[in-house]
Amino acid sequence: MSYPFPIPTPGTHTRPFWEGAKLGKLMLPRCQDCNRVHWYPRFLCPVCHSNNLEWVQASGEGRIHTYAVQHLAFGPWAKEAPFVTAYIDLNEGDRMLTVLRGVDPNKPQDIKIGARVRVEFEAANDDMHIPFWRVVED
Amino acid sequence: MAGQLSMAAAIVGAAEANEIGFLEEPVTALQLHIEAIRNLSIQTGVPIAKIEGVFSTGWSSELCEHLGIKPKYIDTTAVGGCSFEMHVHHAMAAIHAGIIDIALVSHGENGHSARKIGGGGAGNYGRGGGVASPAQEMTMAYGLGSAPSNYAHAMVRHMHRFGTTTEDFAHIAKVTRDWATLNPRAAMYSKKKHPFGGPITVEQVETSRLIAWPLTILHCCMVADHGGAVLVASPKVAAGLNTKPVWIAGAGESMGHSNMLEMDDFTATSAGISSTAAYTMAGLGPDDMEMAQLYDSFTITAAITAEMLGLAPRGEGHLLWKNGHAAPGGRLPINTNGGGLSFNHSGMYGMPLLIEAYRQLSGTAEDGINGDKGKQTSARTCVVNGTGGSLSTTATLVLVADD
Numbered sequence: 001m002s003y004p005f006p007i008p009t010p011g012t013h014t015r016p017f018w019e020g021a022k023l024g025k026l027m028l029p030r031c032q033d034c035n036r037v038h039w040y041p042r043f044l045c046p047v048c049h050s051n052n053l054e055w056v057q058a059s060g061e062g063r064i065h066t067y068a069v070q071h072l073a074f075g076p077w078a079k080e081a082p083f084v085t086a087y088i089d090l091n092e093g094d095r096m097l098t099v100l101r102g103v104d105p106n107k108p109q110d111i112k113i114g115a116r117v118r119v120e121f122e123a124a125n126d127d128m129h130i131p132f133w134r135v136v137e138d
Numbered sequence: 139m140a141g142q143l144s145m146a147a148a149i150v151g152a153a154e155a156n157e158i159g160f161l162e163e164p165v166t167a168l169q170l171h172i173e174a175i176r177n178l179s180i181q182t183g184v185p186i187a188k189i190e191g192v193f194s195t196g197w198s199s200e201l202c203e204h205l206g207i208k209p210k211y212i213d214t215t216a217v218g219g220c221s222f223e224m225h226v227h228h229a230m231a232a233i234h235a236g237i238i239d240i241a242l243v244s245h246g247e248n249g250h251s252a253r254k255i256g257g258g259g260a261g262n263y264g265r266g267g268g269v270a271s272p273a274q275e276m277t278m279a280y281g282l283g284s285a286p287s288n289y290a291h292a293m294v295r296h297m298h299r300f301g302t303t304t305e306d307f308a309h310i311a312k313v314t315r316d317w318a319t320l321n322p323r324a325a326m327y328s329k330k331k332h333p334f335g336g337p338i339t340v341e342q343v344e345t346s347r348l349i350a351w352p353l354t355i356l357h358c359c360m361v362a363d364h365g366g367a368v369l370v371a372s373p374k375v376a377a378g379l380n381t382k383p384v385w386i387a388g389a390g391e392s393m394g395h396s397n398m399l400e401m402d403d404f405t406a407t408s409a410g411i412s413s414t415a416a417y418t419m420a421g422l423g424p425d426d427m428e429m430a431q432l433y434d435s436f437t438i439t440a441a442i443t444a445e446m447l448g449l450a451p452r453g454e455g456h457l458l459w460k461n462g463h464a465a466p467g468g469r470l471p472i473n474t475n476g477g478g479l480s481f482n483h484s485g486m487y488g489m490p491l492l493i494e495a496y497r498q499l500s501g502t503a504e505d506g507i508n509g510d511k512g513k514q515t516s517a518r519t520c521v522v523n524g525t526g527g528s529l530s531t532t533a534t535l536v537l538v539a540d541d
Contacts, residue, residue, distance in 0.1 A: 008275045025242070040276040040399060066298070066404050068290030069351035070281060077281035085280055087291060087399070097399055099280045110352045112300045129280050 003124040004076045011049075015042050016055040020065040021129040026119050028092055029053050037092040060119040062088040064112065064134065066093060069105045082106065088117055088133050101134040111135075144419050146234035147241075148383030149226065149537070150180035152496035155365030157244070158482055159325040164251035170365025171201060171246030172245045172348040177366045182381050186241060189321075189369075190426050191232055191241035193225035199520040201244060211238045217228070217393070218434055218526020221235070222368075222488030223533035227389035229370040239372040245489035273397040285435060288398045290350035293438040295404035296531040300453030304352045306435040308343035311356045311479055316436060316465055318476025320513040321504065325362055326480040334423065339392040347374040354488040357437045359478035359487070368496060382500040387405060387422060387519075388536035390415025398528040405453075409446035409523050409532040420536040422519065424448035427536075429498060429517035430470060431491040434477040443523050447534065471515045475497060488533075495520045499539040 010018050011019045020027030030037045031109035044051050067086035070077070077083070082105040088096045101120070103111050118136045121129040148464040154278040157165075171194070179186050191211035192198045198214045201207075211232050215221050222243055229241035248255075277325040282288055294304055315338045318324035326335040343356040376383040392408035392415070395401050417423050424447055432447075434440035441455035450458055450469065458464045464472035473496040482490055497503040503514040 003499045005281070006278050008278055011272050012255055014272060014275060028497075040272045041398075042272070054320050066291045066295035068287065068353075069348075070287050070290075071348040071350060072284065073281050073287070074283035077283065080281065083281060085282060085287065085291070087404075095399060097282070113295070138493050 003122070006075065007124045007125070007130070013043065017041060018056070018128060020057065021121050021131060024064050024121055026058040026131060027055045028058045028090070030056045037090070037094055039090065039096055059091050060095070062090045062117050064100070064115045064117060064135075065076065065089045066113060067100060067111055068115040069108045084108070084111065085101070096131070096133070098131070098133040101132055103135055140147045143230060143234055143421075144278055144387050144388070145373075145385050147203075147230040147372055149368050149369050149492065149496050150378070150379050150383050151178050151369045151381045152493040153181050154178035154323075154446050154493060156390065158323070158364045159252050159362050161363045164254040165363060165367075165533050166255070167246040167248045168200070168204065169246070170248060171197060171244050171367070171524040172204065174246065174367040175201070175205070175242065175244055178242075178369055178406060182369055182379055184369060184503035189242045190238035190239055191229060193229055193243045194245065195221045197244065197246070211241070217531040219486040219488045220391070220524025220526040220531050220533040221318055221486065221540035222492055223389075223522060223524040223535050224391045224503045226370055226386060226492065227391055227533060230386050231372065233372045237484070239375050240369040241325055243370060243407045243489075243492070244367040246485060247484035249361040249484040250363045262336070262432045263511060264489040267505050273399055277397065277399055282447045285528070287352050288351040289438060290353045290400075290434045291398070292442065292529055293436070296438060296442065296453075299405055300398050303452065303470070304344060305340060306456040306460060307357060307441060308340045310434070310437040310440050310456060311343045312340050313459040313462075313465045314473050314477040314479045314484060317474050317513060320466060320511055321476050321481060323504065324439060325360060326476065332499070341409060353436060353438075359435050359483035360486055362482050364426060364484035364490060364492050365483045368492050369447075370491070378389060380411055383540050384496050384499040385538050385540065386535060388416035388418070388420030390419065391533040393531040393532075395530050396527060396528075401529060403450070405442060407442055407529050407532055408527060409443050409525065409534060412532045413447045413521070413523065413534040414535040416521070416536045422536055424521070427519050427521045428470070429474070429520040430472045431474075431495045431514060431522045432472060433487050433491060433523060434473055434479050435483070435487065435525065437479070439525055439529065440473070440477070442529070447521055447523055450539065466511075468511070471517060473501065474513045474515060479535075486526070489525060491522050495535075495537050499537055
């Protein structure tokens with residue numbers, strides 16, 4: 001069965017992220033001047049405004065910063081409700097949005113802010129593998 | 139020490155479209171604009187032809203053309219629901235600079251009718267089509283599709299950080315509804331006006347339908363039809379009108395982010411920055427405020443905003459409602475029209491904030507009808523704060539009544 005959810009169209013400067021995703025690697029942009037990792041990908045470092053940016057392979061690990069349970073969703077996601085969305089604090093710094101896996105949307109109180117999560121990739125098609133984060137044991 | 143811009147202009151009138159709320163006969167956003175502008179002209183006695191500056195969220199050239207105005211100043215700032223507070227700020231600056239004497243700030247949005255007839259018109263909230271921004275590219279895959287889907291994350295973080303509960307925030311919805319039952323114009327005024335109208339309990343807020351846990355539907359504002367307009371004028375013009383001026387003592391604006399992905403602290407907005415600027419300009423502080431009109435897209439928005447404006451300590455914004463201070467008869471009335479939660483919210487709520495603040499400080503907040511108690515208060519100062527986007531942009535005004 002084909003992937004039912006919206007698939008991003010890669011922008012002009014985000015190819016390395018999607019190429020990495022195909023190989024199961026989480027690639028993040030990093031500034032070579034101030035060493036900070038940022039997300040989402042910029043044309044300039046949002047911290048020091050240098051354009052001396054590179055892509056680095058990240059650990060693929062992080063922690064839950066905050067979350068919510070979506071009971072009302074739209075388009076292809078409507079059928080999935082309820083599902084849990086979360087903002088993930090990456091071990092390397094900055095934050096990603098995800099649909100969180102390995103949690104029960106009907107027991108939101110059991111989900112812990114600060115819980116460890118690991119990235120995994122789902123093939124939406126030959127080119128696009130979408131990152132999702134899953135709660136793992138501490 | 140008050141800044142030079144302080145009191146350089148006043149809001150001299152505030153009006154709405156003829157009918158607002160959940161309209162049976164669909165209306166266009168343009169009609170809502172034009173009705174409000176006509177009512178404003180009648181109220182103030184200022185002919186439409188005398189308007190020199192036009193401020194709106196993307197609509198200004200269409201409005202000018204429709205009205206046959208040749209303006210000297212055009213502003214179409216569109217950064218969400220706080221845009222209208224920014225328009226007032228910008229209008230005051232343009233008046234102070236001597237470019238114009240009379241500015242129109244206008245709003246029309248058919249959030250309800252659009253479901254039947256579409257958006258209709260040229261105004262828009264933000265970016266157009268084409269290639270997605272990288273922030274959109276990296277967030278579009280995850281099923282977030284509405285404001286509550288985003289704002290719920292802020293409430294969870296607030297609960298985690300400060301130990302607040304859904305019940306704490308439910309008091310905000312309950313008290314705000316209490317205000318709406320004093321306002322016949324409020325969509326949720328009574329059961330007769332709307333099947334879900336009339337008083338509500340904290341328990342009802344807690345157990346109503348889940349939209350995005352922990353937000354139930356009664357933690358969320360409505361999406362209805364609203365049009366409104368205010369006139370901002372120089373002291374010279376204000377002195378010649380029959381309507382009372384409400385003085386703009388302070389104004390400030392800022393933003394934290396555009397996409398919620400970039401929200402550094404999910405329990406704080408840029409209202410800390412925008413309100414500091416507004417208070418400084420006014421030479422007044424939060425303790426001097428006798429009333430507040432706060433964008434309550436969700437209960438959590440109102441709570442965080444109260445904290446950012448210094449009306450309550452961090453983590454304790456909800457106590458203003460829970461302890462009755464914000465309620466009818468309380469020491470700091472908040473959202474006296476019934477708010478976006480129970481009065482009206484068309485998508486961008488900044489204009490109803492301005493209209494209610496003007497009415498309260500000019501002594502023209504409607505009385506109740508049929509023997510009901512009215513919502514007019516005795517407040518002489520009011521802090522107004524709009525919030526746009528996903529807790530993204532903010533603008534704060536400090537308004538004071540005429541002597």
